[in-house]
Amino acid sequence: MSTYKPTEHDGLKQDGTPDKRVSSEHGFGGSDGPDPHVEGAKGGKASGSTDGETYKPSEHGGLKKDGTEDKRTSSEHGFGGSDGPDPKVEGAKGGQSS
Structure with missing residues (x-):
C-alpha cells in the first residue's frame, strides 16, 4: 500500500480539495516561489560589517x-x-x- 502524496496529484488531497501545504502562498511549498535548497544554501549573513570581515x-x-x-x-x-x-x-x- 502506497502513501497518497498531494505533490504527485497537482496539489490536491484524495478528496479533490487543494492541499494548502503545497501552495506557494504557504511558503516554500509551491513551484513558482524561491527554491528552498537555494535559499537555505545562502545561509545567514552576519550583521554589521559590509566587507565580509568582522572586527575582532x-x-x-x-x-x-x-x-x-x-x-x-x-x-x-x-x-x-x-x-x-x-x-x-x-x-x-x-x-x-x-
Whole structure:
C-alpha cells in the first residue's frame, strides 16, 4: 500500500480539495516561489560589517574599533585573559561538579 502524496496529484488531497501545504502562498511549498535548497544554501549573513570581515578585539590587543578597551577580552571578565583557566579545557569538562 502506497502513501497518497498531494505533490504527485497537482496539489490536491484524495478528496479533490487543494492541499494548502503545497501552495506557494504557504511558503516554500509551491513551484513558482524561491527554491528552498537555494535559499537555505545562502545561509545567514552576519550583521554589521559590509566587507565580509568582522572586527575582532581579540585580534587587536583587546581594543574596540574606537580604540577603547573591550572588557570581554580582560581576564577580570572571566575566560577572556591569558592568565586564567583555558576555556577549551573547562568546556570539555562539561557539567562535572568540583
